[in-house]
Amino acid sequence: xxxxxxxxxxLKKGILDSNPxxxxxxxxxxxxxxxxxxxxxxxxxxxxxxxxxxxxxxISLLRKFIPDQVRIPIYIVVxxxxxxxxxxxLKTLPAIYERLGVWIPLIVVNCMIxxxxxxxxxxxxxxxxxxxxxxxxxxxxxxxxxxxxxxxxFGTGKIVLFDTTVIDLKVRSxxxxxxxxxxxxxxxxxxxxLLQWYQLRRKRFKGGES
Amino acid sequence: MNEAWRFFxxxxxxxxVSNILLIRFIGLCPFFGVSSSLETSIGMSLSxxxxxxxxxxxxxIAWNLVLEPLGVGEFLYIPAxxxxxASLVQFVEMVIKKTSPPLYRAMGIYLPLITTNCAxxxxxxxxxxxxxxxxxxxxxxxxxxxxxxYSVGIAVGFSLVLIFFAAIRERLxxxxxxxxxxxxxxxxxxxxxxxxxxMGFAGMFNL
Numbered sequence: 143x144x145x146x147x148x149x150x151x152x153l154k155k156g157i158l159d160s161n162p163x164x165x166x167x168x169x170x171x172x173x174x175x176x177x178x179x180x181x182x183x184x185x186x187x188x189x190x191x192x193x194x195x196x197x198x199x200x201i202s203l204l205r206k207f208i209p210d211q212v213r214i215p216i217y218i219v220v221x222x223x224x225x226x227x228x229x230x231x232l233k234t235l236p237a238i239y240e241r242l243g244v245w246i247p248l249i250v251v252n253c254m255i256x257x258x259x260x261x262x263x264x265x266x267x268x269x270x271x272x273x274x275x276x277x278x279x280x281x282x283x284x285x286x287x288x289x290x291x292x293x294x295x296f297g298t299g300k301i302v303l304f305d306t307t308v309i310d311l312k313v314r315s316x317x318x319x320x321x322x323x324x325x326x327x328x329x330x331x332x333x334x335x336l337l338q339w340y341q342l343r344r345k346r347f348k349g350g351e352s
Numbered sequence: 353m354n355e356a357w358r359f360f361x362x363x364x365x366x367x368x369v370s371n372i373l374l375i376r377f378i379g380l381c382p383f384f385g386v387s388s389s390l391e392t393s394i395g396m397s398l399s400x401x402x403x404x405x406x407x408x409x410x411x412x413i414a415w416n417l418v419l420e421p422l423g424v425g426e427f428l429y430i431p432a433x434x435x436x437x438a439s440l441v442q443f444v445e446m447v448i449k450k451t452s453p454p455l456y457r458a459m460g461i462y463l464p465l466i467t468t469n470c471a472x473x474x475x476x477x478x479x480x481x482x483x484x485x486x487x488x489x490x491x492x493x494x495x496x497x498x499x500x501x502y503s504v505g506i507a508v509g510f511s512l513v514l515i516f517f518a519a520i521r522e523r524l525x526x527x528x529x530x531x532x533x534x535x536x537x538x539x540x541x542x543x544x545x546x547x548x549x550x551m552g553f554a555g556m557f558n559l
Contacts, residue, residue: 167536168381171470175377218434226430247430247477251470253381323375323551324544331540339532 149273156277162254163285164334169254172245173282174326177290180301185238187283189246191276193224194255198263198275205264217259218250225249254282289329297321359501362494366505369554372471373513374547379471383514384539393518395455397511399444401504403466404475407437408503411476412496433476441466475506513546 156162162169176182197220201208208216229246232239249255258278263271294301297320300310319325372378386396411433419428444466449456466472479499494502520542529538 164536167384170380170384171377174380215435215438218438219431222431222434248378248470248473250430250434251473253469323377324547326377327540327544327547331537331544334540335533335537338535338537342532 149269152270152273153277153280156274156279157281157284160278161281161285161337162278163282163330164337166254166257168257169252169282170330172248172252173286173289174330176242176245177286177293177326177329178297178321179241180287180290180294181238181303182241183283183286183290185232185235185242186245187279187286189228189232189242190249190252190255190282191279193221193228193249194258194279194282195272195275196224197221197255198258198271199268201259201263202266202268202271208264213264214256214260217256217264221255221259222250254278285333288333289326292329293320293325297325359498362498362502363505363508366502367509367512368550371509371513371550372474372506373510374543374550375554376474378474379469379510382466382469382471383510383517384536387514387518387521387539390515390518390522392455393514395448395452397514399448400466400469400472400510401507403437403440403444404472404503404507404510405500406440407433407472407476408479409496409500410436410440412479412494412499415480416496429477429480433473437466437472437476471506471510475503478506479503517542517546 160166163173172186173183176186197217200220201217204216204220225246228249232242232246258275262274266274291301295309295311297316297318299313299316301308320329366372370376373380373383382396382400386392414432414436415429419432445456479494479502517539521539524538524542527538533541
């Protein structure tokens, strides 16, 4: 399995088969909290893609020089530097920063990124590490976008993107529960049930009921 | 407001009213990761209570005696707190490895990951900057004792929900549910119902 890896395969793996949120169940905190608005998720997704790809590349480049005993602190320092870059960049957009601000420092302690550094980037070549980071980041962003579309559309009845209303369902009272706390868990539960259903189906088609 | 009552309010507010898992969505990875069995979740809870209390106390001291007087708190608090947490976790890991190997094996990957448990980091940050993550405007700084009570409150709230949840998930194993809802999805639906219940406390009081 190790020999037959292709760049495309690694990218697809991050998006689907080992999707960080739905399958690996890591890095769940921020998606659930910020997916009340699509706009938040676009920025958060970009931030995470940037941080995970860059830190994967750096860690993969340095993998031969990092002593095993102190690897975790080194990974965290690398990740923290990229998070600081994102943090300072996002500060130029006060409106977004107001809503996302507290979650940006928490990217440092997002176990998804550390898990990739530890489990993948430290053992693979640079190009694979970069693609893996990109794939994982895209997988994360996709789930984020799907969740936020569902929650914003049905929770408020419309989607507002950069101060313009993109979709308006024109409902009188939307089920506001979706944009409140339980809604996050509920939406996520339905998404992961959907994925599980798809996987079960695929397994059945390939023959061999498991 | 007398002293004991204020401590109670801080504790109760941190543990229940703004429960870190269900209301603020912090620390969810270990929550879903280790909650599949009661035993590991109790082990996890104990180590989180210990690490969180220690980390917040040490962070409070580091912030008020070192970082703030030097005027570098704003830039350095993230790496400083992470280092404090990382070393504490290392310590707890060594203790558990020596005293209870089965527990050590069961907690597996999640023990080092307490380092990256955002709940611990959030608790440490909030004990020096009250209201940073809750977005409440709290004008005053916690004193040392208040910071400790606050972080114990967060940790107890975390453990309470984790242990309840693990107990429910153990029963769900045998429940007749559709196949594609098994495992993760049903866990999240349970969490949604939990969260709904905890919302009942919202706005009871803020501190």
